[in-house]
Amino acid sequence: MLEKIQLLSSALPIVFFVIFCKRKAPKELWVIFIYFITSLGFDLFLAISAWASDHRFLVWNMYGILENILLSYFFYLIINQRLIRALILLFSLLYLFFILPYLKTGTDQFNSTMSAVGSVIILVLSICYFLNYLKPTSEAVSIFTPQFLIVIALLLNVSCTLFLDLITNRLTINELAKYWSINSYANILMNLIISSAFILFYNQHKPKPTESNFVDFTSPNDR
Amino acid sequence: MVLLQVSTSDNYISTVLFFGTIGMLALTIGLIVFISFHQRKVIRYQQQLQRMEQDQQKTLLNASIRLQEEERQRIAADLHDDAGPLLATARLYLNENFVNLDKQTQLQSIYNAKQIIDDTIQLIRNISHSLMPPTLKNFGLESAVNDLFQKISGSGSMNASSRFHDYRERLKAENELIIFRIIQELINNILKHSNASFIHLTQNTSGQRFFIRMHHDGRGLTQTDFEKLGKSNVGLGLKNIQSWLKVLQGKIYFEKDMSQTYYKVTIEMNREDDLKQVNESN
Numbered sequence: 001m002l003e004k005i006q007l008l009s010s011a012l013p014i015v016f017f018v019i020f021c022k023r024k025a026p027k028e029l030w031v032i033f034i035y036f037i038t039s040l041g042f043d044l045f046l047a048i049s050a051w052a053s054d055h056r057f058l059v060w061n062m063y064g065i066l067e068n069i070l071l072s073y074f075f076y077l078i079i080n081q082r083l084i085r086a087l088i089l090l091f092s093l094l095y096l097f098f099i100l101p102y103l104k105t106g107t108d109q110f111n112s113t114m115s116a117v118g119s120v121i122i123l124v125l126s127i128c129y130f131l132n133y134l135k136p137t138s139e140a141v142s143i144f145t146p147q148f149l150i151v152i153a154l155l156l157n158v159s160c161t162l163f164l165d166l167i168t169n170r171l172t173i174n175e176l177a178k179y180w181s182i183n184s185y186a187n188i189l190m191n192l193i194i195s196s197a198f199i200l201f202y203n204q205h206k207p208k209p210t211e212s213n214f215v216d217f218t219s220p221n222d223r
Numbered sequence: 224m225v226l227l228q229v230s231t232s233d234n235y236i237s238t239v240l241f242f243g244t245i246g247m248l249a250l251t252i253g254l255i256v257f258i259s260f261h262q263r264k265v266i267r268y269q270q271q272l273q274r275m276e277q278d279q280q281k282t283l284l285n286a287s288i289r290l291q292e293e294e295r296q297r298i299a300a301d302l303h304d305d306a307g308p309l310l311a312t313a314r315l316y317l318n319e320n321f322v323n324l325d326k327q328t329q330l331q332s333i334y335n336a337k338q339i340i341d342d343t344i345q346l347i348r349n350i351s352h353s354l355m356p357p358t359l360k361n362f363g364l365e366s367a368v369n370d371l372f373q374k375i376s377g378s379g380s381m382n383a384s385s386r387f388h389d390y391r392e393r394l395k396a397e398n399e400l401i402i403f404r405i406i407q408e409l410i411n412n413i414l415k416h417s418n419a420s421f422i423h424l425t426q427n428t429s430g431q432r433f434f435i436r437m438h439h440d441g442r443g444l445t446q447t448d449f450e451k452l453g454k455s456n457v458g459l460g461l462k463n464i465q466s467w468l469k470v471l472q473g474k475i476y477f478e479k480d481m482s483q484t485y486y487k488v489t490i491e492m493n494r495e496d497d498l499k500q501v502n503e504s505n
């Protein structure tokens with residue numbers, strides 16, 4: 001039941017993006033949209049394909065790589081500091097360098113360490129993004145932007161699943177089934193927050209009704 | 224460690240997972256709440272700053288409007304009290320009975336009327352010069368300031384001198400006028416309030432920066448006094464200086480010199496924009 005709700009909730013941001021943001025969305029929102037398409041694609045692949053359900057962990061590992069690359073690119077787009085952008089590129093390359101050889105072996109075992117490393121990278125990038133807000137600026141900028149909400153969603157998701165990722169390797173199939181609900185709840189929460197971020201984007205970019213500058217100079221008697 | 228020893232493997236995993244996840248969540252929520260509150264505080268502080276700036280601009284605008292009004296009233300008073308009676312007197316000499324007068328009296332009346340009209344012309348010229356000194360318009364800031372200082376010195380009330388060290392290229396006419404007005408306002412204040420016996424003005428440039436510095440030996444202002452007066456309801460002239468400087472994008476510093484004997488006022492502006500505008504207009 002929970003799995004189905006999670007699957008449905010992961011379709012929610014896609015639907016909301018198409019309805020509310022498609023036309024004016026900046027690059028970073030498109031990246032999140034692609035991330036959700038990928039996520040839903042993998043979920044459906046796991047649900048439909050017999051090979052995928054046999055090699056579940058291998059598929060998860062592959063999804064983990066794509067997830068981290070897309071989210072790193074999202075942070076690359078929303079963080080303006082050059083140093084952090086360079087570090088994002090560097091860490092992404094290092095991440096790929098270490099995880100790709102592991103994938104080549106075709107081992108059908110969940111790679112807890114690399115998944116946890118990916119989570120920590122997202123955690124650190126989220127904190128970097130928040131630190132940007134703590135800097136004194138000359139302009140009063142509202143904190144509640146769609147990007148900010150997306151980062152909150154990602155941070156909450158990573159916080160909820162970090163320890164689960166760390167110990168997944170040690171769990172038996174029964175234990176995994178028991179604790180996997182944490183992941184499902186975290187995903188549902190993230191999907192809901194990101195959906196609301198898309199609504200927020202729509203509200204912030206809604207065309208405002210233009211004030212009429214027309215002044216009728218004719219006499220009331222002539223109208 | 225104690226926990227590890229006493230618990231079974233399943234309990235251990237549950238405990239780590241439970242406390243780890245709860246701890247991470249608590250930290251994350253704490254971070255988000257902290258940032259939200261901090262940002263709200265920053266926004267409130269910046270709004271307060273903006274309000275203060277708006278108030279300051281309002282004060283400056285009011286001061287400038289008041290100055291304009293005072294200037295108009297002064298011109299109106301000059302015209303009404305001086306030019307009006309003069310012209311009325313001239314008219315009396317040339318009234319309806321003028322043709323009935325004998326030739327000698329007619330000539331005398333014409334002569335008197337001519338004298339009065341000459342005085343009126345001189346008066347109107349003075350009013351016009353006080354609005355826009357012709358020396359400033361024709362020969363520039365250096366000549367106008369030297370002229371002004373010579374007049375002050377000539378009155379005998381104060382020893383006044385000025386020296387322009389580097390003024391080969393004239394500033395834009397509007398900027399010259401603004402600087403001249405600031406100098407006039409400062410001299411006016413020095414004459415009224417400082418009880419100084421001498422005043423000396425020097426002009427200099429450093430790179431693209433243009434400086435005017437005035438020294439005097441009377442009672443003067445410090446920067447703190449200037450800022451305090453700028454915010455208060457009194458000190459209309461100083462507020463005008465502030466608004467003029469805003470137009471010039473210049474700065475003014477009031478200080479005591481190293482020997483603590485003289486007061487210094489330094490006006491600083493960037494010549495780069497001025498030269499750019501002059502070149503563009505050419």
